[in-house]
Amino acid sequence: MAELGVRPRSRLLGRLPTAWQTFFTNKKGVAGLLILAVFVLAAALAPVLSPYDPYRRAGKPHVQPGVEHFLGTSRQGKDIFSQLLEGGRTSLTVGFVAGLSATLIGVAIGISAGYFSGRTDEILTFFVNVSLVLPALPLIIVFASFVEEASPTVIGLVLAFTGWGWSARTIRTQTLAIKNREFVLAAELMGERKWRIVLREILPNMSSFVVGGFVLATIYAILAEAGLEFIGLGSPSSVTWGTMLYWAQRAQALQTGAWWEVWPPAFAIMITGAALVLVNFAVDEITSPQLRAARLGGRIRRFLKRRGRSVDVF
Numbered sequence: 001m002a003e004l005g006v007r008p009r010s011r012l013l014g015r016l017p018t019a020w021q022t023f024f025t026n027k028k029g030v031a032g033l034l035i036l037a038v039f040v041l042a043a044a045l046a047p048v049l050s051p052y053d054p055y056r057r058a059g060k061p062h063v064q065p066g067v068e069h070f071l072g073t074s075r076q077g078k079d080i081f082s083q084l085l086e087g088g089r090t091s092l093t094v095g096f097v098a099g100l101s102a103t104l105i106g107v108a109i110g111i112s113a114g115y116f117s118g119r120t121d122e123i124l125t126f127f128v129n130v131s132l133v134l135p136a137l138p139l140i141i142v143f144a145s146f147v148e149e150a151s152p153t154v155i156g157l158v159l160a161f162t163g164w165g166w167s168a169r170t171i172r173t174q175t176l177a178i179k180n181r182e183f184v185l186a187a188e189l190m191g192e193r194k195w196r197i198v199l200r201e202i203l204p205n206m207s208s209f210v211v212g213g214f215v216l217a218t219i220y221a222i223l224a225e226a227g228l229e230f231i232g233l234g235s236p237s238s239v240t241w242g243t244m245l246y247w248a249q250r251a252q253a254l255q256t257g258a259w260w261e262v263w264p265p266a267f268a269i270m271i272t273g274a275a276l277v278l279v280n281f282a283v284d285e286i287t288s289p290q291l292r293a294a295r296l297g298g299r300i301r302r303f304l305k306r307r308g309r310s311v312d313v314f
Helices: 011-015 018-024 027-044 080-116 118-133 136-147 152-162 165-178 182-189 194-230 241-250 263-287 289-306
Strands: none
Touching: 027 080, 027 263, 080 118, 080 152, 080 165, 080 194, 080 241, 080 263, 118 165, 136 152, 152 194, 165 194, 182 194, 194 241, 194 263, 241 263
C-alpha cells in the first residue's frame, strides 16, 4: 500500500459506510453537494441575509450593481439580491417537494406493479400510461382559470401528480428483473412478508434508479415551474426565479442593458440543475461496480504514469 502511494483512511472515513466513503471521495458528487448546500442554506436564511424586502421597492429603477445594491435593482426598483434569495426559497421548495412526491409515487406504483404482477400490474400500468399522456401545461391552465392565478403551490402539486409516470415505468421494469433473483426467492421461501422483501431486498438494489428519478424529477420541476411563470401562467405577485425572469422580460431588461435583472435567476437555475446532475453521477458510481472499477483503474493508471510506468491494469 505504501509503495503504491495510497494513504491510509482517516478514522472518520473508516467509520463511515462504504457508500458514503465512495461518495465523499467522488469529486463530482462533493462539488454538487457543496453547491446545493450553499443554495439551500442561502434560501433557508433568506429573511436574515436579504438586505431589503423582496416584495417592496428598495431604490430607483434599474440601478446597476454596486455597494448599496449588490446585484442592482429591477424596473420596479426592487433589490435583485433580495429577490434572488427569496425566489430560491420558493423555487427550491417547489422543486424538491414536487420531485420527492413524484419519486415516491413512482416508486410505490412501479414496485407494486412489477412485484405483484397479474391483475395488479395491469391496473397500475394503465394508470402509469394515463399519467404519461397527461400534459402538465394544460392542467395548470385549467387550475389557473379556477383560482384566478396559479401559485407556486398549485404548480408544484400539478407537477408532482403528472411527473411520476416515467419513474414508475423504469422502476417496474427493474422490479421485474430483480424479483426472480435468488436472494428474493430465498426470502420468499423463508416466509418473509412481502413488504419486508420489497423494502429490504428489492428497493436497495434500485437505489441508483430511485435517486436518478428524484434528480430528474426535481430538475424538471424547477425548470417547469420557472418556464410556466416566465410565460405568465404563474402568480406575478409571488417572488420566484421564474417570476423574476417574467418581470425582466416584461421590462425588456436585456434590450435596455439591464443584464443584472436577467442573469442572476437564470444562472441560479442552471447551476442548481448542474449540481443535481453531479450528485447523480456520484450515486451512479456508488451503486455500479463497473463504474467503481473503472474509476479505480483510472487512478492506478494515472499513478503509474506519474511514475513513468506503462501497465495495463485490466
